[in-house]
Amino acid sequence: MLFFLLRNRVRSILFCLAHAYRGKGFIHPSSEILRGVSVGQYTNINHPSFLGAGCRIGKLCAIGGRLVVRTENHDYSYLNMNYRAQKSWLNSTTLPKRTSEDGVTIGNAVWIGDSVIVLPGVSIGNGAVIGAGSVVTKSVPDYAVVAGTPARFLRWRFSEKIIALLAGRAWWDLEGSDLEKVRRIFESPLTPESARELCLAVDNQKRNQSKERPLQ
Numbered sequence: 709m710l711f712f713l714l715r716n717r718v719r720s721i722l723f724c725l726a727h728a729y730r731g732k733g734f735i736h737p738s739s740e741i742l743r744g745v746s747v748g749q750y751t752n753i754n755h756p757s758f759l760g761a762g763c764r765i766g767k768l769c770a771i772g773g774r775l776v777v778r779t780e781n782h783d784y785s786y787l788n789m790n791y792r793a794q795k796s797w798l799n800s801t802t803l804p805k806r807t808s809e810d811g812v813t814i815g816n817a818v819w820i821g822d823s824v825i826v827l828p829g830v831s832i833g834n835g836a837v838i839g840a841g842s843v844v845t846k847s848v849p850d851y852a853v854v855a856g857t858p859a860r861f862l863r864w865r866f867s868e869k870i871i872a873l874l875a876g877r878a879w880w881d882l883e884g885s886d887l888e889k890v891r892r893i894f895e896s897p898l899t900p901e902s903a904r905e906l907c908l909a910v911d912n913q914k915r916n917q918s919k920e921r922p923l924q
């Protein structure tokens with residue numbers, strides 16, 4: 709038991725250090741981060757959180773804290789659901805299985821308010837907003853605002869026109885001179901005009917990158 713606790717603690721702290729160094733972001737070092745988790749660059753998790761095995765979180769996310777991402781359920785068709793007690797109390801080698809569903813994916817540039825629980829199998833779209841205290845039981849589309857228990861759709865963040873422009877465009881991958889050209893767009897609320905300009909920059913970067921890529 710002590711070994712597992714120590715191993716988890718060491719893994720979590722190393723993960724937070726690597727994220728600060730390579731990912732240029734912040735994850736509160738008291739967070740518990742299980743195996744196979746990935747967190748994209750610049751993502752911040754400001755207060756201790758729990759990131760379940762294999763969950764994937766994108767770039768540029770703003771996460772308040774006390775986030776719980778669960779990627780596994782206990783199989784409640786078994787009478788005893790306490791995994792360790794099955795061994796120590798029943799001395800049974802037939803353990804109630806934990807079912808690993810499709811994992812959890814949190815997209816890029818997502819804002820998650822304080823004290824949110826994300827349940828197994830959920831996928832949260834790019835640019836979505838999750839209200840404080842929500843329990844997210846179903847997948848959330850890109851740029852939607854959801855809140856509550858269970859989390860319900862409140863509104864879209866932008867007009868239909870802007871969301872159609874942004875669809876499929878990974879603006880969070882902009883860098884170098886392409887990013888510099890549109891930096892001011894991030895300094896005021898998005899409009900259809902600025903969204904169009906941003907999309908041109910994304911397309912331009914993509915074109916240049918495919919030119920630079922050597923032919924296979």
Ligand SMILES: CC(C)(COP(=O)(O)OP(=O)(O)OC[C@H]1O[C@@H](n2cnc3c(N)ncnc32)[C@H](O)[C@@H]1OP(=O)(O)O)[C@@H](O)C(=O)NCCC(=O)NCCS
Nearest residue numbers: 770771772820821822837838839840841853854855856862
């Ligand atoms: C989700 C959120 C962004 C919505 O803000 P908004 O778009 O201004 O929404 P509104 O305040 O207009 O609320 C719209 C409706 O949703 C409800 N609602 C808003 N936030 C809610 C929440 N977290 N849980 C449940 N219901 C919520 C409101 O009561 C309102 O319901 P009504 O239409 O029946 O009156 C905001 O309420 C929120 O939860 N922010 C997170 C704050 C936080 O955790 N910050 C930490 C720093 S990272």
